[in-house]
Amino acid sequence: MKLQQLSLFLENRPGQLSEACRILAENDINMLTLTLADTQQFGVLRVIVSDVQRARQTLEEAGIMVQIAEVIAVEVPNEPGGLARVLDPLEAHDLDIEYMYAFASRHKGRAVLVFRFRDTDAAVQVLKQLQLTVLREHQLTDLV
Amino acid sequence: MNATFQPTFHPVSAPDFLPAPQLRQLQMARLTRILQHAYDRVPLFRERLQQRGLTPSSIRHLEDISRLPFTQKSDLRDTYPFGLFAMDIHDVVRLHASSGTTGKPIVVAYSREDIQVWSNAMERCFAAYGMDANDIIQNAYGYGLFTGGLGAHYGGESLGATVIPISGGNTERQLMVMKDFGVTAICCTPSYFVHLCERIQDMNVDLASLPLRTGVFGAEPWSDAMRDRIQEMTGIRAYDIYGLSEIVGPGVACECAQQSGLHVLEDYFYPEIIDPDTEEPLPDGTEGELVLTTLSKFAMPMIRYRTRDITAIIPEPCACGRSLRRIRRISRRSDDMFIIRGVNVYPSQIETAMLRVEGTTPHYQIVLTRQHSLDQIAVQIEVTPQIFSDTVKAIEASRRRIQQEIETLTGIRVTVELVRPGAVPRSEGKAQRIVDKRNV
Numbered sequence: 364m365k366l367q368q369l370s371l372f373l374e375n376r377p378g379q380l381s382e383a384c385r386i387l388a389e390n391d392i393n394m395l396t397l398t399l400a401d402t403q404q405f406g407v408l409r410v411i412v413s414d415v416q417r418a419r420q421t422l423e424e425a426g427i428m429v430q431i432a433e434v435i436a437v438e439v440p441n442e443p444g445g446l447a448r449v450l451d452p453l454e455a456h457d458l459d460i461e462y463m464y465a466f467a468s469r470h471k472g473r474a475v476l477v478f479r480f481r482d483t484d485a486a487v488q489v490l491k492q493l494q495l496t497v498l499r500e501h502q503l504t505d506l507v
Numbered sequence: 508m509n510a511t512f513q514p515t516f517h518p519v520s521a522p523d524f525l526p527a528p529q530l531r532q533l534q535m536a537r538l539t540r541i542l543q544h545a546y547d548r549v550p551l552f553r554e555r556l557q558q559r560g561l562t563p564s565s566i567r568h569l570e571d572i573s574r575l576p577f578t579q580k581s582d583l584r585d586t587y588p589f590g591l592f593a594m595d596i597h598d599v600v601r602l603h604a605s606s607g608t609t610g611k612p613i614v615v616a617y618s619r620e621d622i623q624v625w626s627n628a629m630e631r632c633f634a635a636y637g638m639d640a641n642d643i644i645q646n647a648y649g650y651g652l653f654t655g656g657l658g659a660h661y662g663g664e665s666l667g668a669t670v671i672p673i674s675g676g677n678t679e680r681q682l683m684v685m686k687d688f689g690v691t692a693i694c695c696t697p698s699y700f701v702h703l704c705e706r707i708q709d710m711n712v713d714l715a716s717l718p719l720r721t722g723v724f725g726a727e728p729w730s731d732a733m734r735d736r737i738q739e740m741t742g743i744r745a746y747d748i749y750g751l752s753e754i755v756g757p758g759v760a761c762e763c764a765q766q767s768g769l770h771v772l773e774d775y776f777y778p779e780i781i782d783p784d785t786e787e788p789l790p791d792g793t794e795g796e797l798v799l800t801t802l803s804k805f806a807m808p809m810i811r812y813r814t815r816d817i818t819a820i821i822p823e824p825c826a827c828g829r830s831l832r833r834i835r836r837i838s839r840r841s842d843d844m845f846i847i848r849g850v851n852v853y854p855s856q857i858e859t860a861m862l863r864v865e866g867t868t869p870h871y872q873i874v875l876t877r878q879h880s881l882d883q884i885a886v887q888i889e890v891t892p893q894i895f896s897d898t899v900k901a902i903e904a905s906r907r908r909i910q911q912e913i914e915t916l917t918g919i920r921v922t923v924e925l926v927r928p929g930a931v932p933r934s935e936g937k938a939q940r941i942v943d944k945r946n947v
Binding site for chain 1 (some may be wrong): 890896897898900903906924925927928
């Protein structure tokens with residue numbers, strides 16, 4: 364149920380993002396989805412890749428600070444209210460979302476929401492109860 | 508503004524012009540007295556002399572001073588609070604302190620007579636700059652434990668001038684006071700003065716129309732180029748002043764109208780230059796570490812105090828006629844300490860702060876810059892697994908905690924910047940912890 368997301372520390376200056384991407388490309392690692400959080404001082408690139416352990420190793424060898432965080436991907440209908448229908452019950456269960464991002468699935472009419480919860484295990488239980496489509500890694504790969 | 512500027516002679520300057528043989532005689536008499544005093548009252552000094560088989564009477568000539576042991580900053584710290592006091596606390600009328608490396612400050616003590624000596628030294632510095640009883644002095648050095656504020660204050664009062672104890676900060680009020688009271692002289696750090704000038708220009712006030720004509724600038728390194736800029740921009744005469752709290756505070760050495768090196772008030776503070784590595788004395792004209800002995804300070808005498816400041820004694824006599832020997836402007840230090848906005852900062856304070864917050868000491872680098880004429884300090888820290896997180900909130904919280912801890916330990920506002928692992932250059936041997944981009 365839980366997916367592994369890579370988080371990369373990027374300095375806020377030109378060339379930092381492209382370097383990380385080039386390393387992944389050179390090692391034939393595909394990025395399924397990503398989001399970039401930035402501050403005045405630095406950025407955090409969050410990315411879900413095809414081979415998380417190999418990606419981590421190659422990035423670390425290149426001197427990039429990497430961490431693995433557990434996230435949850437939920438598939439919803441790609442239509443108005445698709446996200447809201449998921450958020451409302453999560454809020455009702457007092458589940459704190461640290462951040463989230465979304466992308467349109469290759470399957471027509473479907474979208475994928477990636478959540479980073481403060482308490483991932485509690486979130487999994489609630490999502491199961493809600494009978495939402497929580498994606499496993501191979502399912503996610505198929506969708507892209 | 509021009510090289511022919513010549514202040515009128517001030518009576519307080521008389522000791523500056525003692526013929527050299529008389530000056531040496533005076534120094535020797537004072538040295539003999541202070542050595543006996545320190546030997547009788549300071550156990551650490553007595554023990555160190557005894558270990559070398561010396562007594563105060565072993566020192567028969569001024570040159571014999573090189574046989575005496577050095578005093579280091581660590582001696583002040585190790586014997587905190589009273590260890591180097593040579594007088595009972597009840598005979599001490601004032602304490603000052605500067606920041607230390609481990610949270611313990613460096614404390615210095617003054618007797619009533621010491622304060623008089625210090626006031627006289629500062630007064631003579633002011634006189635050397637051409638100031639007199641008619642001056643209105645805006646004293647923008649910080650008042651408090653820092654020696655700058657009260658040192659300049661007492662010197663100005665001794666001179667008979669009007670002293671405005673405005674202390675540092677509050678630029679608007681500084682400018683108002685300067686204009687409204689017809690300030691003729693200002694004491695502050697050179698970078699703060701440039702900052703004031705820029706604000707004055709923003710207000711469309713012509714500085715040349717104000718009566719300000721003398722600047723007494725110290726407590727941080729600056730250069731002749733910066734002096735030229737200040738003098739051209741403002742039409743005032745900008746003078747360097749040197750001092751350190753362990754010795755007395757400001758007033759150890761000052762420039763004269765020649766603006767060519769700083770005269771050490773050596774009837775009070777005896778200068779030597781040593782090789783910082785071999786600790787051997789160096790001849791005049793050779794660059795090395797300045798070592799000072801207080802000849803007239805009784806609450807806390809400093810014998811052969813290693814200042815860590817690198818300079819040289821200028822062998823040639825000064826055109827002003829003073830017999831006091833000159834040292835070159837201090838450009839650097841032999842240890843890692845740096846001075847920012849008049850405050851001593853040590854890399855070890857920054858390490859302590861990181862250790863307290865993160866439990867480790869990441870690789871880091873201190874970058875000093877000058878923005879809008881004010882010294883800025885940035886600490887670049889390589890991000891560690893402890894600091895890094897996938898949430899910006901958590902990283903920011905760590906960064907701010909380190910920043911606050913450094914500010915608490917140093918008393919200086921800093922910016923902590925996170926950089927990627929390996930971004931801080933590694934050097935062979937001693938790490939290059941400080942990058943000074945201030946271009947002074």
